[in-house]
Amino acid sequence: MSEETHIPQEDLALYALRELPEGEAAAVRAHLAGCADCRQEAAELAGDLALVALGAEQHPLPEGARERLLKKIAVDAGETGREAAPKVVSIEDAKPVRRIYMSVPWAAVAAMLVFAFALMMKIGALNLEVKQQSALLAQQAAASSRAQRVLDALTAGSAQRVLLTAAKTKPAPSAHAVYVASSGSLILQANNLDPLPTDKTYELWVIPADGKAPIPAGLFRPDAAGSASVILPALPTGVAAKAFGVTVERAEGSATPTAPIVLAGATGE
Amino acid sequence: MLERVKANDQGAMGEFCDRYGRLVYSVALRVLKDPSQAEDLMQEVFLQVWRNPGAFERGRGTLGAWLAVVARNRAVDVLRRRKPNDSVDDVVLTSSTNLASEVERNSMMEKVRQAMGGLPEEQQRSVELAFFEGMTHAEIAARTGDPLGTVKTRIRTALMSLRKAVQA
Numbered sequence: 184m185s186e187e188t189h190i191p192q193e194d195l196a197l198y199a200l201r202e203l204p205e206g207e208a209a210a211v212r213a214h215l216a217g218c219a220d221c222r223q224e225a226a227e228l229a230g231d232l233a234l235v236a237l238g239a240e241q242h243p244l245p246e247g248a249r250e251r252l253l254k255k256i257a258v259d260a261g262e263t264g265r266e267a268a269p270k271v272v273s274i275e276d277a278k279p280v281r282r283i284y285m286s287v288p289w290a291a292v293a294a295m296l297v298f299a300f301a302l303m304m305k306i307g308a309l310n311l312e313v314k315q316q317s318a319l320l321a322q323q324a325a326a327s328s329r330a331q332r333v334l335d336a337l338t339a340g341s342a343q344r345v346l347l348t349a350a351k352t353k354p355a356p357s358a359h360a361v362y363v364a365s366s367g368s369l370i371l372q373a374n375n376l377d378p379l380p381t382d383k384t385y386e387l388w389v390i391p392a393d394g395k396a397p398i399p400a401g402l403f404r405p406d407a408a409g410s411a412s413v414i415l416p417a418l419p420t421g422v423a424a425k426a427f428g429v430t431v432e433r434a435e436g437s438a439t440p441t442a443p444i445v446l447a448g449a450t451g452e
Numbered sequence: 453m454l455e456r457v458k459a460n461d462q463g464a465m466g467e468f469c470d471r472y473g474r475l476v477y478s479v480a481l482r483v484l485k486d487p488s489q490a491e492d493l494m495q496e497v498f499l500q501v502w503r504n505p506g507a508f509e510r511g512r513g514t515l516g517a518w519l520a521v522v523a524r525n526r527a528v529d530v531l532r533r534r535k536p537n538d539s540v541d542d543v544v545l546t547s548s549t550n551l552a553s554e555v556e557r558n559s560m561m562e563k564v565r566q567a568m569g570g571l572p573e574e575q576q577r578s579v580e581l582a583f584f585e586g587m588t589h590a591e592i593a594a595r596t597g598d599p600l601g602t603v604k605t606r607i608r609t610a611l612m613s614l615r616k617a618v619q620a
Contacts, residue, residue: 233517239482417488
């Protein structure tokens with residue numbers, strides 16, 4: 184391929200960042216399939232992106248994250264039927280081969296080996312396909328279950344619907360919260376929020392009715408129009424709420440709310 | 453370690469988490485800014501590794517670098533609320549950066565931070581907006597008021613400078 188037809192580096196960088204629109208990305212993919220130079224450059228740019236990833240401040244894993252992961256792996260292993268690695272049997276333990284096999288003609292043995300190998304290849308390919316389909320199904324099931332929860336929360340008769348407004352007189356910022364205590368489902372849609380510096384974030388809080396400490400319910404930042412949403416943050420179930428609040432916290436969030444509360448709303452119960 | 457994962461050794465995934473969990477979680481948290489979502493994403497990436505350990509090949513740079521880019525791409529998918537539009541198999545990269553040990557990671561992070569800090573402010577900002585905020589170059593251009601071509605060039609130049617600085 185001639186120099187003139189190579190993909191410009193700018194576009195390869197955007198491709199590595201997955202920023203190109205699908206049409207352009209498909210054209211780049213097609214070019215890369217036939218151009219080793221561009222493929223190499225794209226791979227190096229992707230390597231550069233790994234360096235950018237390292238620029239992210241490192242945080243310890245949340246408590247119990249390792250155990251939760253291993254539990255999921257164990258469940259997945261059960262669902263997909265992955266079995267433990269086959270045991271290695273020592274030569275001494277193996278049953279002796281009966282002499283009669285030695286008399287089978289070599290040509291027949293070779294034919295059987297070829298047949299067995301072909302079968303193994305086929306089984307391997309089928310296993311891979313099953314695994315890929317299972318992974319896809321699991322992803323779709325998870326997405327569907329989440330969508331169902333959103334729908335359930337929005338339509339539940341027992342849902343608490345609360346309008347959160349600015350604590351002070353500034354007209355714009357407001358938010359709507361929908362909360363189902365029994366399932367711990369919370370959805371917040373906020374509008375007209377003030378922009379924040381990069382080292383700050385908004386944090387949503389559930390204020391329990393029993394007077395216990397506020398429960399953090401997710402970090403969020405508004406988009407250019409001042410809108411933001413929090414969908415189904417991780418919350419304990421069965422916590423009756425008397426109010427909801429939003430505070431401004433440092434970028435990684437806080438375990439306790441920092442005054443002032445910029446948005447607040449009571450459940451009215 | 454991947455060989456043990458291929459052999460269905462669940463214990464190997466524990467070691468995998470010990471070695472790369474923090475890296476993957478931190479990248480996801482930087483993009484998503486939500487600890488719960490970041491943990492979900494880390495689980496998703498590691499489940500993909502468990503289900504398809506052959507997706508990473510030695511010819512594709514180092515495992516840590518690969519995981520960092522896979523985590524970022526998945527996190528941006530979540531941020532843009534779109535379905536994952538590629539599988540982990542599609543991430544191909546060349547990287548001499550060895551991130552297998554804590555010491556190597558810390559040393560490389562220090563180099564990267566220094567190199568990033570040395571970039572012109574507008575290049576640094578463009579890369580951060582594209583990489584961590586998941587903004588398209590058109591969105592960046594709209595925010596900064598710069599022409600599209602300028603934004604593209606800034607991103608490419610910043611990546612090149614970063615590569616040179618780390619290789620030096």
